[in-house]
Amino acid sequence: MAKSKTDRIGFILCVLVAAYFLFAVAYALVNAHNYATDLPRQLRYVVGPGLIGVGMLLAGLFLRPEKRLLAGIYAASVLFALFLFEAVLTVKSVRGSVGLAGYIKGASNDYERFRNAIPPSYTIQALNRKLAVPELSGALLSGIPNEEVLLCTRDNEPVSYVSDRFGFRNPDAVYGQDIELLLLGDSFTEGICLPDGSDIASQIRAAYPATVNTGTRGAGPVFELAVLRRWGPAFRPKNVVMLFFEGNDWQNLNSELKKPSLQGVFDLSTPTGPTMPDPALVKQARAVVSDWWEEDAQTLSGFLGRRAWMRNFFALQQTALVLGLHYPRATTDRPEYLEILKTAKTVTEGWGGSLSLVYVPQVDRFVGLLPSSAAYEDLRQRVETASKTAGVQFIDLTPTIYGSDVPRALYAPDSHLSEEGARIGAQKIIEALSQTAVSE
Numbered sequence: 257m258a259k260s261k262t263d264r265i266g267f268i269l270c271v272l273v274a275a276y277f278l279f280a281v282a283y284a285l286v287n288a289h290n291y292a293t294d295l296p297r298q299l300r301y302v303v304g305p306g307l308i309g310v311g312m313l314l315a316g317l318f319l320r321p322e323k324r325l326l327a328g329i330y331a332a333s334v335l336f337a338l339f340l341f342e343a344v345l346t347v348k349s350v351r352g353s354v355g356l357a358g359y360i361k362g363a364s365n366d367y368e369r370f371r372n373a374i375p376p377s378y379t380i381q382a383l384n385r386k387l388a389v390p391e392l393s394g395a396l397l398s399g400i401p402n403e404e405v406l407l408c409t410r411d412n413e414p415v416s417y418v419s420d421r422f423g424f425r426n427p428d429a430v431y432g433q434d435i436e437l438l439l440l441g442d443s444f445t446e447g448i449c450l451p452d453g454s455d456i457a458s459q460i461r462a463a464y465p466a467t468v469n470t471g472t473r474g475a476g477p478v479f480e481l482a483v484l485r486r487w488g489p490a491f492r493p494k495n496v497v498m499l500f501f502e503g504n505d506w507q508n509l510n511s512e513l514k515k516p517s518l519q520g521v522f523d524l525s526t527p528t529g530p531t532m533p534d535p536a537l538v539k540q541a542r543a544v545v546s547d548w549w550e551e552d553a554q555t556l557s558g559f560l561g562r563r564a565w566m567r568n569f570f571a572l573q574q575t576a577l578v579l580g581l582h583y584p585r586a587t588t589d590r591p592e593y594l595e596i597l598k599t600a601k602t603v604t605e606g607w608g609g610s611l612s613l614v615y616v617p618q619v620d621r622f623v624g625l626l627p628s629s630a631a632y633e634d635l636r637q638r639v640e641t642a643s644k645t646a647g648v649q650f651i652d653l654t655p656t657i658y659g660s661d662v663p664r665a666l667y668a669p670d671s672h673l674s675e676e677g678a679r680i681g682a683q684k685i686i687e688a689l690s691q692t693a694v695s696e
Contacts, residue, residue, distance in 0.1 A: 263321040269328025270316030273335055277309030280571070293586035296631055300583055338575055345574035346565060352669025355408040355415075355449060370406040370416065371549045374399055378548055379474030384517040386544050387537070393527040394534075395517035397483050398423035399472065400541060401533060408449040408670070415449050422487070423533060424470050425457070435491040436466040437689075440480040441499030442508075444616050444673055445471025454675040459682035463690075468493070476508025477596045482521045484600055486528040492607040495689055497651075498600065500639055502632065503618035503671075509590055522599050580624020583631040587638060597646035610692070612649040614685060615639055619671045621654075622663035651688045653681055 284291040284301035291301040315327045358367075358376035374383065380396055389395045399405060401423045407415045420426045425446055439445050439457055446469070447455025457469035468491060470483050480498055488496065512518050520526035568574070576582035597613065604611040615636060621629050636654060643650040657663045657680070666677030673681060 262325050266319075266321060266325030266328045267316045269332045270312050270319075270324060273328070273331040274309045274312035274316065276335065277305040277312070281306045281309060289588065290585040291583075294634075297583055297586060300581060338572055339569075342569055342572050342575045345578065346569055349574055350565065353671065355410055356670050358406045358409055358414070367406070367549065369404050370414070371546065372400060372542065373403040373405040373419065374545055375548050376406055376408055376473075378545075380472055381474050381479060381512075381515065381517075383541055383544060384515070387540055389517040391516065392482060392518060392520050393529040394537065395482070395529060396533065396537060396541060397479070397486055397529070398470070398533065400538060400545065407447070410449055415451055417447075417452055422531065424468065424472075425455070426467075426469055430466055430468060433466045435468050435493040437464040437468070437495040437497060438484070438488060438491055438493040439467065439469045439471055439497050439499070440475075440483055441471040441614075442475040442501055442505070443471070443473040444501050445469060445475075445499045446473055447471070447678065448473060448672045449668060449670055450673070450675060450678060454678060456673065456678040456682050456685075459679050460685060462682075463686045464495070471499070474508075476505055476512045477593060478509060478512035478515075478518050478521055481596050481600055481603075482518055482528060485521065485524075485603055487531055488603055488609075489607060490531045492609065494609055496600070496604045496609055496611045497614055497685060497689075498611065499614045499616055501616045501618070502635060503620075506587060506590060506593075506635060507585075509593060509596075513592060522595060524599070524603070577620060577623060578625065580626030580628045582620065582624070583628060584618075584620070584635075587635040590638075593639070594642040594645055597642055597648050601646055601648055610649070612651055612685075612689065612692075613639070613643045614651045614681075615653060616673075616681070617654045617657060619664065619667040622657065622667075649688065649692060651685060653684055656680060656684050 281302055284305075292298050312327070312331055315324060315331075319327060356376060358370075374380065380399060384395050387396070399419050401419055401421050404416050404418050405425070407417065409415065417425050420428045421431070437460065439460070445456065447457065452458060455469075457467055457471070461467045468487075470480075470487065475483075477498075477500070484496065484498075521528075573582055597611075601611045617632070617636070621632050636652070640650050640652070657666055657677070660666060660680065666674055666680060668674045668677075
C-alpha cells in the first residue's frame with residue numbers, strides 16, 4: 257500500500273513538472289512568429305523546456321517508484337524555488353514601477369492640481385480613440401495646454417511639469433527665439449519620472465537652448481511623423497532628432513498604422529491640422545480626462561489590473577531576465593519604417609533642416625547573468641539599416657551604455673532612463689550633432 261502511494265506521488269510530481277514545461281513549449285509553438293523564429297529562441301523556448309518536459313514525463317512513466325519519487329521531489333522543489341524567487345522579483349518590480357501610475361499612498365487630495373491633464377496611465381492616442389477622431393487633421397497630437405501634468409510618483413511624491421502653450425513639456429519661453437532643435441519620441445523623450453532640468457531635453461538645452469521637446473508617452477514612429485508634419489514647418493528647426501526605443505517602438509508602429517487618426521500621414525498633401533489646439537476639441541478632451549480621473553487609474557489595484565503580471569509570473573519572466581534567458585519577441589519585417597524615415601527626411605529638408613535618429617536600447621539587455629545582447633541585435637540592425645538607407649544620421653546609444661561602468665545604473669527602477677542615463681544620452685546626441693555640423 258505504501259509502495260503504491262509512493263508510486264502515485266512520484267508520478268504526479270513528475271507529470272506536474274513535465275506539464276509546466278510542455279505547456280511552455282506549446283505556447284511558444286502557437287506563437288512561433290515571436291518565440292521560434294531563429295536558433296537562439298528555438299533553443300530557449302522550444303528545445304530546452306521540451307527536453308526537460310519530456311525527460312520528466314519519461315521519469316514519471318518508467319523510473320522505479322523510489323527513483324521516480326526522488327526525481328519528482330527534486331524537480332518540483334526546484335520549480336517551487338524558482339516561483340518563490342519570481343515572487344520576490346515581481347514584488348520588487350512592482351515597487352519599482354508602480355510610480356508610473358502616479359499612485360500616491362493615502363493622499364488622494366494631492367491629485368486635485370493634476371486633474372485637468374491626462375493621467376499618467378493614459379496617452380494622447382487613447383484620447384483620440386475615446387474621442388473617435390476620424391482623421392489626421394482633427395487629431396490631438398499633444399497634451400492639454402498650460403496644465404500641470406503628473407508624470408509619476410517617486411518615493412510617494414509627485415513628479416510633474418507644466419505643459420506649454422501647445423501641450424508639450426517645454427518652458428514656454430523657448431518659443432520666443434528661433435528653434436534650434438526639435439525632439440520627437442515617446443516617454444523616454446518626454447522624461448518620465450524625471451523632474452524638470454533632469455530630462456534629456458533639458459540637458460540638451462545646455463548646448464541648444466532653443467530645443468522643443470514633443471515627446472509623449474505611448475508615441476510610436478507613425479505618431480511622431482504626424483507631430484513632425486504638423487509642427488516642423490512652423491518651427492523650422494535646424495535639427496530634428498527622433499528617438500527610437502528598442503522596447504516597444506517596433507510594435508507601436510504596427511498598431512499605429514491601423515489608427516484612423518493617423519491615416520494619410522505618408523501623403524504630404526494630407527492636412528495635419530492646426531498647430532494651436534482647437535478649443536472645441538480641447539473642451540471635449542477635458543471631459544474625457546475628467547472621467548478618467550474618476551476611474552481607479554491611480555490606485556494600486558488599478559495599476560496591477562493593467563499589467564500582465566500574472567502571466568509573466570507563471571512564465572518566470574523576471575527570473576529568466578536575471579539569468580539572461582529572457583529574449584525579446586522576434587522582430588518581424590516592417591517596411592513602413594523606412595517609409596517613415598524617408599518621409600520625415602523629406603519634410604525636414606523642406607525648410608533646410610537635417611534629421612537624426614537616436615537608438616535607445618532597453619534595460620533588459622544589461623541585467624542578465626548570461627550575455628543575451630545577440631537576441632536584441634536583429635532589431636537594432638534593422639533600424640540602423642533603414643536609417644542609412646534613408647540617408648538619416650544614426651546615433652546609437654547602445655555602445656555608449658555598454659561602455660559605462662554600470663549600465664544598469666543608467667536606468668531607473670521603472671526601466672526608463674535615470675537622471676544619469678538622460679545626461680549621458682543628451683551628451684551623446686550633442687556630440688553627434690556637433691560632429692555633423694563640423695563636417696558640413
